[in-house]
Amino acid sequence: MKTNLAKKIVVASGKGGVGKSTLTAGLAGALTGLGKSVLVIDCDIGLRSLDLMLGVREMVVFDWGDLVLYRCEPQQAMLKTDGPVLLAAPLSNSDAFTRENFRGLVKSFENYFDYILIDAPAGITGGFRLAVGAADTGIIVATPDEVCVRGGGIAADEMIEMGVFNPRLVINRFSKKAVFRDRLLNIDDVIDAAGIQLIGVVPEDGEVAFCATTGRPFPENTPAGRAFKRIAGRLEGESLPLKL
Numbered sequence: 001m002k003t004n005l006a007k008k009i010v011v012a013s014g015k016g017g018v019g020k021s022t023l024t025a026g027l028a029g030a031l032t033g034l035g036k037s038v039l040v041i042d043c044d045i046g047l048r049s050l051d052l053m054l055g056v057r058e059m060v061v062f063d064w065g066d067l068v069l070y071r072c073e074p075q076q077a078m079l080k081t082d083g084p085v086l087l088a089a090p091l092s093n094s095d096a097f098t099r100e101n102f103r104g105l106v107k108s109f110e111n112y113f114d115y116i117l118i119d120a121p122a123g124i125t126g127g128f129r130l131a132v133g134a135a136d137t138g139i140i141v142a143t144p145d146e147v148c149v150r151g152g153g154i155a156a157d158e159m160i161e162m163g164v165f166n167p168r169l170v171i172n173r174f175s176k177k178a179v180f181r182d183r184l185l186n187i188d189d190v191i192d193a194a195g196i197q198l199i200g201v202v203p204e205d206g207e208v209a210f211c212a213t214t215g216r217p218f219p220e221n222t223p224a225g226r227a228f229k230r231i232a233g234r235l236e237g238e239s240l241p242l243k244l
Ligand SMILES: Nc1ncnc2c1ncn2[C@@H]1O[C@H](COP(=O)(O)OP(=O)(O)O)[C@@H](O)[C@H]1O
Pocket: 013, 015, 016, 017, 018, 019, 020, 021, 022, 023, 049, 122, 172, 173, 174, 202, 203, 204, 205, 206, 208, 209, 210, 212, 213, 224
């Protein structure tokens, strides 16, 4: 048992496919690299991906749905990866997956970890509300295009409405070249449009995509790896400049 309770952080977005799960896995790896204990909870019911990204796909027998339904012991659902511990997402929904039950489940782990990262599904309905309801802070992920940023702003408003105050923004897949060619928004535009405080910028990085699909740990010495590390440092209270 630890003396401090885990920081419970939900990772969400408006639009799908913007890099929530990638950021969750990368951030979890960076935090464990700082010596922190991290539990990752995949909340994308029916579309789980973190078991794959964290290289434990073959190990999944039980998921957090089995815990809510009392079908297994916590140890049986806790998957040890190279970095964090993972609770995989259930493959189908159940009436038992209420906000109260999920919140209770997440709370039952808060004495044992420094961080609990909850990877939300896209959109602002069912699974999003489940994930947000169990968190005390939030990260909104957006890629630098208008539709995605607008969606991120809406998700942030929804979070605040639900009592998760001061969500932070991560701009993912940033590329200076695309901004230069007027293809995508620049960082100031994104912050203004989303209306929330920036905690990090993760560059476009092919290595990240490769690792995510093969389950290899994200290397620390790539542009995205360094960005995950800086975001982890900022969560730990370090004041690090925004480097691109
Ligand atoms: N910084 C990045 N650079 C390159 N590809 C990325 C980056 N972040 C995410 N991706 C790719 O984008 C796709 C969607 O990412 P994912 O994390 O699954 O998004 P979400 O969880 O929001 O649906 C994946 O193929 C992933 O590898």
